[in-house]
Amino acid sequence: MAQIEHGDGFETLAIHAGQEPDPLTGAVVPPIYQVSTFKQDGVGGLRGGRRSASGHGASGHGASGHGASEHGDVVTGPGRWVEGYEYSRTANPTRGALEECLAALEGGVRALAFASGMAAEDCLVRAVCQPGDHVLIPHDAYGGTYRLFDKVMAGWGVTYDPVPISDAEAVRAAAAAHRPTLIWVESPTNPLLSIADIAALAQIARAAGALLAVDNTFASPYLQQPLALGADAVIHSTTKYLGGHSDVVGGALIVTDTGLAERLAFLRNAVGSAGAPFDSWLTLRGVKTLGVRMDRHCDNGAQVAKMLANHPRVAQVYYPGLPDHPGHEVAVKQMRGFGGMVSFRHAGGEAAAVEMCGRTRLFTLGESLGGVESLIEHPARMTHASAAGSPLEVPPDLVRLSVGIENCDDLIEDLRAALG
Numbered sequence: 001m002a003q004i005e006h007g008d009g010f011e012t013l014a015i016h017a018g019q020e021p022d023p024l025t026g027a028v029v030p031p032i033y034q035v036s037t038f039k040q041d042g043v044g045g046l047r048g049g050r051r052s053a054s055g056h057g058a059s060g061h062g063a064s065g066h067g068a069s070e071h072g073d074v075v076t077g078p079g080r081w082v083e084g085y086e087y088s089r090t091a092n093p094t095r096g097a098l099e100e101c102l103a104a105l106e107g108g109v110r111a112l113a114f115a116s117g118m119a120a121e122d123c124l125v126r127a128v129c130q131p132g133d134h135v136l137i138p139h140d141a142y143g144g145t146y147r148l149f150d151k152v153m154a155g156w157g158v159t160y161d162p163v164p165i166s167d168a169e170a171v172r173a174a175a176a177a178h179r180p181t182l183i184w185v186e187s188p189t190n191p192l193l194s195i196a197d198i199a200a201l202a203q204i205a206r207a208a209g210a211l212l213a214v215d216n217t218f219a220s221p222y223l224q225q226p227l228a229l230g231a232d233a234v235i236h237s238t239t240k241y242l243g244g245h246s247d248v249v250g251g252a253l254i255v256t257d258t259g260l261a262e263r264l265a266f267l268r269n270a271v272g273s274a275g276a277p278f279d280s281w282l283t284l285r286g287v288k289t290l291g292v293r294m295d296r297h298c299d300n301g302a303q304v305a306k307m308l309a310n311h312p313r314v315a316q317v318y319y320p321g322l323p324d325h326p327g328h329e330v331a332v333k334q335m336r337g338f339g340g341m342v343s344f345r346h347a348g349g350e351a352a353a354v355e356m357c358g359r360t361r362l363f364t365l366g367e368s369l370g371g372v373e374s375l376i377e378h379p380a381r382m383t384h385a386s387a388a389g390s391p392l393e394v395p396p397d398l399v400r401l402s403v404g405i406e407n408c409d410d411l412i413e414d415l416r417a418a419l420g
């Protein structure tokens, strides 16, 4: 039986953590437990001698996620697949396998998988914030995150202020002025690839009595591990690099505190935002190759950024691997590589940027990112349209590339031809 040991490397954890052979059949990958409910061994008695609190989610005590007992403790390891289940909204073995793996990869005490990245974000904000609380958010972030705070949370009395999270002193001043409950960070940011000094922000958050949450979607745990840098929670759109194949939508939270994990699991069970078994299985399959994919994304991203930086029809390139990127030194300090996301401003302005997005052969025009195939998009009209007119509005001549793992010469030729 493959068993992980303390000190196993990232690639080993990606393939083995939470993924020991199925104790029932010996299947070497976690089976898809496509099931809504589980036979109980007598009323209130779950498989493995565990006791149900009082039915799935009725009291909330047993709603702690995968393999929850009445005390809310979590079953991990081989027993996870055969014991302690009552209903798949509360806990499911395939989702549990993914969660165990993600917790190992990010170095957290527990991970929770969701139906989407936005469901994960929503759960974290509602578990941590009360009406009247304040949140600092990046002034450059995924448009959907901005929309969540501006259009949804604001209606429930949670206010926010955008801050330039690449400027630690600005965050310190905003934290002193606004006394936030939560400081929300993306690094690198979507779409301008700004870099936040996560260790510095963790100190600022701690001093201010706030939690630091880091959206690690662009980097993935292979390139950056925010919890080790002092963050309290990591958010993922697993739709992106973790899944890696543009075939599944999902999200995850990974945390360092078991009490917070319990609150998140309670809320997720109460509202029903957990990830489905098949989606969890697809994501876990993607995670196994995260390391090798990310290495290639980084190589291709760096070559594409270099070509664009020297191209006469490109006004500015945003890529943290370029030495003149303002966050380059911090990125070197906290990231293993610089990733596959590259944004640039077209020297021909908005019309030229829009036109180019429709002219590529291999870069497919589409939202999302992090898959093996390269994508191109126009953030102002697509992924970040919801930030129009806000402090998070993106430049109209901006083009965002998710550089895939195809042959890099082909990708560069495609971009050169489309730039004209």
Ligand SMILES: Cc1ncc(COP(=O)(O)O)c(C=O)c1O
Binding pocket: 116, 117, 118, 119, 142, 144, 145, 186, 190, 215, 217, 218, 236, 237, 238, 239, 249, 250, 251, 368
């Ligand atoms: C950085 C970032 N965070 C969160 C999300 C939301 O994730 P999902 O689309 O899986 O809900 C996205 C989606 O693009 C994203 O880019």
